Amino acid sequence: MDLPRVLILSTVRGKAAEIAKNIGGKNISNQDDIEYYLWDINNKYYTSQVLLCATENPDINISTEGVEALLVHHDPQADNADKNLDQWSSVILSLSKADVLLLICNFISNMDLKEKIITWCINKKFELVELQQLDSIENLECDSEDNKYGIERIIEALHAHMWPNMVLKGKSANAGETESDVNQVEKQFENIQLTQNTSEHLHMESVLDGLMGGEDADFGELFGQLMAMKEHAASLPTNERRVAAEQLVTAFWKAMGGDPSEIDD
DSSP states (O other): OOOOEEEEEESSTTHHHHHHHHHTOEEEEEETTEEEEEEEEEOSSEEEEEEEEEEOOTTSOOOOTTEEEEEEEOOTTSTTHHHHHHTTHHHHHHTTTOSEEEEEESOOOOHHHHHHHHHHHHHHTOEEEESOOOOOHHHHHHHHTTOOOHHHHHHHHHHTSOOTTOEETTOSSBGGGGHHHHHHHHHHHTTOOOSSOHHHHHHHHHHHHHHHTGGGOOHHHHHHHHHHHHHHHHTSOHHHHHHHHHHHHHHHHHHTTOOGGGTOO
8 A cells, every 4th residue: 555654662561553543544454563544634634544553563675665754652651662663763863854753752850861861852852742641730722722732732743744645725726736845945944043133033934925925725725835834943952942932923923914913022
């Protein structure tokens, strides 16, 4: 089946398949210690089909062809945790250029251990996704800001990816036809530093105004451009992502003709 793939690995027995099912995948076959799930993506922007490949056996030969996202589930608090994760090092290295890289863990209460895991993620360019969160005031504030975690965050990250077979809603063409526009956006945004600098804010708004072409801009093109900007922001260090997100939302809103006062708060 010639579909883009998500590879789901786990150092814990049964967890890879569980994540595939929770994402929404439907099991279609089991071969050589790999379980295959078909995932139909149907959100407000586009539709797509993706093959989820789940395994917990690091000794088998895993093909990385067509893999666009790597999800690694790990228990850092287990005995021999480092050794368990190192067993997947060759696969992780071979997919280091994948567009979506997520390390999935249960909630880590030990701050020293959490710092160690975060350092691993930074070095490997992974995003840490915790499956649960502690009910604290800080986390309640995060929830109020619509910051997702667990399976919801995994799905959100995968939905933000530009799948090669995606079909934008309201437009019959697939994502390939907007590739040149996306590349244009990426090239222009590579030179923008996402900081609190007002001049950079104005530069971003200028780029958006030029690319969006005014009120008659096609929604599919706008979505493709927004995806490119999101991917650029995702490449930033964790501590810069919130600033980047705020600037992208503000610039995009202004470029669409929205009233800046409505989002200043």
